[in-house]
Structures are given as structure tokens and as C-alpha cells.
Amino acid sequence: MILAMRVPRMPCCLVHRPPVLCSVLAAVLCFLSYARHKFRAALGAAKALPRSAEVLLLVDGSGASLVLLDMLHFAQTQNTFKRLHCNARVLYIDACGNDSLSSLHKLHERYAPFEFYVIQLNAEPKSLQSLKEYSASIVNATQQELRSLTARQDYGLQQRKRLIGAVAAHLQCSHVFESSISSTLATQLLTSVALGRGGSVALDVALLDDRLQDDIKLLRPLKDLNEQEVQFYVHAQQLQPFTSENELDQSSAASLQNLTSAFVANLQINYASTVSTIFRTGDKIAAKQQTNVDPTTTCTLCHSVLDHQLSDTLLAIEYSRAVSEMGVALQQHDNMEALEQRARQRLTAAQDLCHACRNIQAELTSGNIP
Known part of the structure; x- marks a missing residue:
């Protein structure tokens, strides 16, 4: 056929x-x-x-x-x-x-x-x-x-x-x-x-x-x-x-x-x-x-989930910045708890912004991100 x-x-x-x-x-x-x-x-x-x-x-x-x-x-x-x-x-x-x-x-x-x-x-x-x-x-x-x-x-x-x-x-x-x-x-x-x-x-x-x-x-x-x-x-x-x-x-x-x-x-x-x-x-x-996840846990600028509670790396970054700001005086007096407390305060200072958007705010010459 x-x-x-x-x-x-x-x-x-x-x-x-x-x-x-x-x-x-x-x-x-x-x-x-x-x-x-x-x-x-x-x-x-x-x-x-x-x-x-x-x-x-x-x-x-x-x-x-x-x-x-x-x-x-x-x-x-x-x-x-x-x-x-x-x-x-x-x-x-x-x-x-x-x-x-x-x-x-x-x-x-x-x-x-x-x-x-x-x-x-x-x-x-x-x-x-x-x-x-x-x-x-x-x-x-x-x-x-x-x-x-x-x-x-x-x-x-x-x-x-x-x-x-x-x-x-x-x-x-x-x-x-x-x-x-x-x-x-x-x-x-x-x-x-x-x-x-x-x-x-x-x-x-x-x-x-x-x-x-x-x-x-x-x-x-x-x-x-x-x-x-x-x-x-x-x-x-x-x-x-x-x-x-x-x-x-x-x-x-x-x-x-x-x-x-x-x-x-x-x-x-x-x-x-x-x-x-x-x-x-x-x-x-x-x-x-x-x-x-609810709106209160998202960044007000980019709407991403806030990361300051999800990453130990960010705490380490803020700890290094605290050491740079406060100098070696605290280390000489073995006041390491104050450094860690300062780092946590910096990390949660702007709780409505993620890490990257906080960096943007730090670059502003005046005021906050609208």
C-alpha cells in the first residue's frame, strides 16, 4: 500500500x-x-x-x-x-x-x-x-x-x-x-x-x-x-x-x-x-x-524581604564598621560586648530598608530616602 x-x-x-x-x-x-x-x-x-x-x-x-x-x-x-x-x-x-x-x-x-x-x-x-x-x-x-x-x-x-x-x-x-x-x-x-x-x-x-x-x-x-x-x-x-x-x-x-x-x-x-x-x-x-511574610517585613524602597534578620554576614559587616568608627580604645579595654551591641544597633537603625537600600541612604548628602 x-x-x-x-x-x-x-x-x-x-x-x-x-x-x-x-x-x-x-x-x-x-x-x-x-x-x-x-x-x-x-x-x-x-x-x-x-x-x-x-x-x-x-x-x-x-x-x-x-x-x-x-x-x-x-x-x-x-x-x-x-x-x-x-x-x-x-x-x-x-x-x-x-x-x-x-x-x-x-x-x-x-x-x-x-x-x-x-x-x-x-x-x-x-x-x-x-x-x-x-x-x-x-x-x-x-x-x-x-x-x-x-x-x-x-x-x-x-x-x-x-x-x-x-x-x-x-x-x-x-x-x-x-x-x-x-x-x-x-x-x-x-x-x-x-x-x-x-x-x-x-x-x-x-x-x-x-x-x-x-x-x-x-x-x-x-x-x-x-x-x-x-x-x-x-x-x-x-x-x-x-x-x-x-x-x-x-x-x-x-x-x-x-x-x-x-x-x-x-x-x-x-x-x-x-x-x-x-x-x-x-x-x-x-x-x-x-x-x-507581610508588608512590614519588606523594604520600603525595593520591596524585597528585609535581610537584617536573615544574614550573619551583615552583622559582621556592621561589626567591622563599628570597630572603624569607635577605634581601638574599646578593644584595649576588652569591651567587645559594646562593639557587638553597636553593630546590632547599626544593623537595625533603618528597619524599613534592606542592606543595599541602606547603602543608598548612606550616600545621601542630606535627609532620608523618600
Whole structure:
């Protein structure tokens, strides 16, 4: 018995074209299908996005954020069976004035079904405006009062997350899409450890981060894409990334964040598999948790679980600082109990902040973290 084999039909766009061009177009279509499958698989495997969820998508002008926007738009224009059933809005956080507004308007024209919103980095959520009505205003930046660039960037990141959560709550969105890719998350993992955020580093690189206020979930559906795949996708879809970062902060190497980013970028060039290994390590890290965690046991700035009762290492750090402050006089009188008591007082002085956020507060020239 002879079975007839069904031969798949060639897409219409490849019919009657030169063989070389057909092979190139087929390769592009295969790559786009492969990249979009990673996006859908990341959400589907974890079942992290419920049906008809309200989603706030973050666009910062980077190639990865435009890729995420294009993928979500494609997923919502499919037929009923393949369509990603969610309602999406787009948010752009303006950190450097009106330089990127023209690019944003072009994006809005290309992805017209989505509503675009703009807000300044240090503004209140109630100042959120639609892209068509947006006009920048002068906002006082608290982060300028920080002494070091490391603390300024760390505080800016936490402020950005807090603003995103507040805007999502204002727009009644239950989920937020962030465009972090594998190399970005590898940098974030190493940076978090260096800054003393090891207790919450698992959430910093996970697909699902539930630390935003009002039970809003932060999702990273591009976590399995690398930089090369992002560049291929940008070229295939003719996207036009635009920068939105502070040029001074990014050009300077005088911060842990920038040095770590340069280190990971160098690894990506010379030892690409090492970056993947670093990123995958984050999935295997689990923070030491307290039972019955409630809001009073979380940091008021980053919303991570407070770590001063979970780590003997932090007590040792504060003990060393107490020795440096109080000098050797106490040691000469064998008053070691006073040193330990001083260390515990320092450790619990700001009970509403985690270790890394206390370091930010120590960098403030005046006042406390708002």
C-alpha cells in the first residue's frame, strides 16, 4: 500500500522569485517564527499571563524593547486560535526631555492599535499623559543629591520600578512587560550581588517578579533571547531603536553597574556561552525566606524581604564598621560586648530598608530616602 505524502505549499511571497532570494526570505521567516516562539513559550510554559489580562508594556528606545513591542503586536493580530488574549498599553518613561518624542510618534503610527503613554522619571503617577497630549515639565530629581554614581544609578533603578508599579496601578494593569534579555539579566545578576542584593537576586532575573506594589506582576518574556537574536530581529523587521539613557551615566565607568556591564559585554564577545551560564545561574538561586511574610517585613524602597534578620554576614559587616568608627580604645579595654551591641544597633537603625537600600541612604548628602 502506497501512502501519499502531503508536500507543504510554499508561501505566496516566495513564489516566482529567484532561488537565492527565496532562500533568504525563507530563512528570515524561519528566524522570525523561532524568535516569536521563544516569546510565546516563555509565557506559556510558566502560565504567568492569564487570559484577558491588562498589560503595561515598557518601551525605552532600545532594540529589545522594540522587539518586544513588535512581538506583542504580532501576537495580537493573529487569528483567534493563535492570538495572545490580553489588552496592552505602552509606557515610555521620559528621562532626558523631548529628544525621543518624534521616534515615539513614528512607533505610534506603526502600532496604532496600542495606546501610548508618557511620564517623566521623577514625576507623580497622576501626571501621566497620552503621547498626543504630552509636554515635558521641570521635575526635581532627588537622585542628584547622592554622592556616588553607583548609588545614583541604583536609586534611579528602584525609583523607576516604583514609578512603573504606580503607573500600572493607575491604568489598572495587572501585569507589566519588561524587555530584559539574557545578557541584560546576566549583568543584573552580577550587579545585584555586588550591591548587596543577593537576597533578592533570584527575583531580579526571574521571568516573574512579584515585588511591585498592589500585587502587580513584572514579566520578562524575552529572557531567553540573546543580543545577536535581537539585532537580527531588528534588522528583519526594519525597526529603528533610539537611545533614552543618560549619556553621562552610561559613558562613565565610575560605577559598579557600568563596570559590570562592560565586563559582561566583553564576555559576550569572547566567551558567549559564559554569559548564558551566568544568566542560567539566576534560575537556581533561591533567597532565604521568612515564614508568613507581610508588608512590614519588606523594604520600603525595593520591596524585597528585609535581610537584617536573615544574614550573619551583615552583622559582621556592621561589626567591622563599628570597630572603624569607635577605634581601638574599646578593644584595649576588652569591651567587645559594646562593639557587638553597636553593630546590632547599626544593623537595625533603618528597619524599613534592606542592606543595599541602606547603602543608598548612606550616600545621601542630606535627609532620608523618600
